[in-house]
Amino acid sequence: MFRIGVDLGGTNIAVGLVNENHEIVKKATTPTFAKRAAEEIIEDIARLCKKVVNDAGVDFSSVESVGVASPGLVNSGAGVVEYANNLPFKDLHVADMLRELLSFDNIKLANDANAAALGEATAGAATGASSSVMITLGTGVGGGVVIDGKLLTGFNFAAGELGHIVIEVDGRPCTCGRRGCWETYSSATALTAMTNEKIEECKKAGRYTKMSEAERVNGRTACDAMRAGDEAAKEVYDKYVYYLAIGLANIINIFQPEVISLGGGISGEGQSLIDALLPIVRKEQYGGFLDKQTALRIAKLGNDAGIIGAAAL
Amino acid sequence: MFRIGVDLGGTNIAVGLVNENHEIVKKATTPTFAKRAAEEIIEDIARLCKKVVNDAGVDFSSVESVGVASPGLVNSGAGVVEYANNLPFKDLHVADMLRELLSFDNIKLANDANAAALGEATAGAATGASSSVMITLGTGVGGGVVIDGKLLTGFNFAAGELGHIVIEVDGRPCTCGRRGCWETYSSATALTAMTNEKIEECKKAGRYTKMSEAERVNGRTACDAMRAGDEAAKEVYDKYVYYLAIGLANIINIFQPEVISLGGGISGEGQSLIDALLPIVRKEQYGGFLDKQTALRIAKLGNDAGIIGAAAL
Numbered sequence: 001m002f003r004i005g006v007d008l009g010g011t012n013i014a015v016g017l018v019n020e021n022h023e024i025v026k027k028a029t030t031p032t033f034a035k036r037a038a039e040e041i042i043e044d045i046a047r048l049c050k051k052v053v054n055d056a057g058v059d060f061s062s063v064e065s066v067g068v069a070s071p072g073l074v075n076s077g078a079g080v081v082e083y084a085n086n087l088p089f090k091d092l093h094v095a096d097m098l099r100e101l102l103s104f105d106n107i108k109l110a111n112d113a114n115a116a117a118l119g120e121a122t123a124g125a126a127t128g129a130s131s132s133v134m135i136t137l138g139t140g141v142g143g144g145v146v147i148d149g150k151l152l153t154g155f156n157f158a159a160g161e162l163g164h165i166v167i168e169v170d171g172r173p174c175t176c177g178r179r180g181c182w183e184t185y186s187s188a189t190a191l192t193a194m195t196n197e198k199i200e201e202c203k204k205a206g207r208y209t210k211m212s213e214a215e216r217v218n219g220r221t222a223c224d225a226m227r228a229g230d231e232a233a234k235e236v237y238d239k240y241v242y243y244l245a246i247g248l249a250n251i252i253n254i255f256q257p258e259v260i261s262l263g264g265g266i267s268g269e270g271q272s273l274i275d276a277l278l279p280i281v282r283k284e285q286y287g288g289f290l291d292k293q294t295a296l297r298i299a300k301l302g303n304d305a306g307i308i309g310a311a312a313l
Numbered sequence: 314m315f316r317i318g319v320d321l322g323g324t325n326i327a328v329g330l331v332n333e334n335h336e337i338v339k340k341a342t343t344p345t346f347a348k349r350a351a352e353e354i355i356e357d358i359a360r361l362c363k364k365v366v367n368d369a370g371v372d373f374s375s376v377e378s379v380g381v382a383s384p385g386l387v388n389s390g391a392g393v394v395e396y397a398n399n400l401p402f403k404d405l406h407v408a409d410m411l412r413e414l415l416s417f418d419n420i421k422l423a424n425d426a427n428a429a430a431l432g433e434a435t436a437g438a439a440t441g442a443s444s445s446v447m448i449t450l451g452t453g454v455g456g457g458v459v460i461d462g463k464l465l466t467g468f469n470f471a472a473g474e475l476g477h478i479v480i481e482v483d484g485r486p487c488t489c490g491r492r493g494c495w496e497t498y499s500s501a502t503a504l505t506a507m508t509n510e511k512i513e514e515c516k517k518a519g520r521y522t523k524m525s526e527a528e529r530v531n532g533r534t535a536c537d538a539m540r541a542g543d544e545a546a547k548e549v550y551d552k553y554v555y556y557l558a559i560g561l562a563n564i565i566n567i568f569q570p571e572v573i574s575l576g577g578g579i580s581g582e583g584q585s586l587i588d589a590l591l592p593i594v595r596k597e598q599y600g601g602f603l604d605k606q607t608a609l610r611i612a613k614l615g616n617d618a619g620i621i622g623a624a625a626l
Binding site for chain 1: 443
């Protein structure tokens with residue numbers, strides 16, 4: 001038997017046929033063209049579902065479920081995307097639409113950060129863990145929580161907004177309307193902002209920094225310059241790591257998950273990021289004296305986490 | 314059938330015989346005398362368990378389970394209190410000790426904040442809710458999380474330390490070793506500290522405040538003075554409410570529970586506290602536009618929450 005996982009993003013739709021070992025055996029993608037009508041996007045999803053099945057030379061009757069990972073506020077119970085920032089979806093009955101287009105009943109829907117967390121828990125960095133949290137360090141800070149194999153959704157399916165835990169009252173303004181959200185300190189966007197601030201600060205102080213040579217400042221600028229021995233870059237990186245560690249210690253104090261996996265652009269820094277975080281996290285967290293400590297890992301599945309997680313819904 | 318709930322505190326041991334409607338039909342208490350040997354404390358628990366059964370005129374064979382709520386780090390899986398701040402317990406096999414003393418097998422153990430949360434979820438402010446969080450505003454800020462009738466314990470039974478979420482990086486020092494924990498802004502202890510600070514500030518500025526007339530400043534001083542029209546007291550109260558609301562919005566963004574119940578000393582302020590909190594919480598929380606919003610309530614069971622929750626373990 002197979003399962004289909006759909007990773008719907010603002011830029012691309014990726015659909016994978018997943019086998020019983022949680023491996024993607026066929027994959028198809030198409031641009032989302034997010035400005036067009038919602039119906040056309042859903043039709044493209046259906047088309048790609050049929051395509052991966054055909055391309056694999058199997059029959060749709062060997063498909064057990066179709067899972068869709070969507071950005072935004074996803075009501076998994078009703079199969080509805082209630083709202084999405086960068087898609088033309090408002091109270092869109094995605095599951096029902098796909099049921100009709102595919103003449104197939106077992107359609108599941110989840111938020112993309114949640115699906116990715118389930119992917120890592122099923123076949124990635126948290127395989128075999130009784131509980132795990134995935135934190136995605138990208139444009140924002142996304143979160144997904146898996147406890148005993150089940151996603152934490154909350155009674156209204158809006159839970160797990162871990163990036164929107166305030167860690168600094170009246171701190172940096174957040175896109176969510178609050179101030180001082182973890183996301184405003186620990187996303188790639190935040191790291192880019194801190195890098196730009198430091199470049200500006202150095203400029204004013206007449207201090208040299210390699211970071212100012214970057215053609216386009218992004219989340220890697222400070223990391224790369226730091227590795228090249230730049231002191232100002234190290235200051236930016238250390239500050240970023242400190243805030244990230246504070247937030248991760250919060251997550252441990254809340255959930256004490258067996259594994260926290262870090263995904264998203266910044267997680268490309270790999271083990272060196274974990275090594276920088278761990279001493280601060282252990283000092284900050286509750287129960288540091290216990291035998292059993294939350295493992296902190298880099299996520300394994302990369303861009304496939306959404307597909308594999310959606311297939312596992 | 315009955316269940317026995319034991320609420321073990323630093324000051325008192327309270328044991329209740331609980332019927333199938335989650336009502337305490339018999340209760341017995343004794344001082345903990347926390348400085349004596351752990352064995353004597355456990356013997357007193359066993360004695361009170363037998364006493365409530367005898368006093369009710371029933372037989373121990375009609376008791377289904379004995380649940381114990383203990384402060385500290387409680388390994389519910391092993392029935393062990395690994396560590397407690399204000400009790401002489403270190404890796405104490407409480408469940409095994411009671412099994413022997415009572416010649417009774419079904420002994421459960423949980424952290425006291427968790428047991429209280431389960432009590433409110435079973436027969437208190439969150440009865441019937443699919444998920445709930447109880448926040449205790451006392452000496453510290455305690456937390457307990459119930460999802461689908463199950464306590465969130467984490468893989469090492471140390472989860473739910475919601476008072477130790479940092480909401481202000483490098484903020485007020487906390488007993489846990491961190492700085493800026495929610496507890497340092499929202500506990501009764503914190504409110505007392507803020508009150509003392511304001512009294513001092515007023516004294517220096519030659520500003521009158523009714524709060525300075527308090528014989529002994531505590532968590533109620535600012536609340537009482539505010540109700541009597543004191544402006545400085547209102548400043549303290551407003552600040553306290555603001556920080557508490559920030560933390561509650563964090564809890565909603567993490568769990569989106571159906572109910573949050575507030576217990577502990579400060580919750581004695583009742584509905585007026587909820588009314589002060591709600592506008593800020595709704596503005597701060599994620600998904601404020603959703604139909605389903607977390608209800609914010611004052612806990613109902615008071616000191617009985619621990620017994621009723623322990624009995625429901």
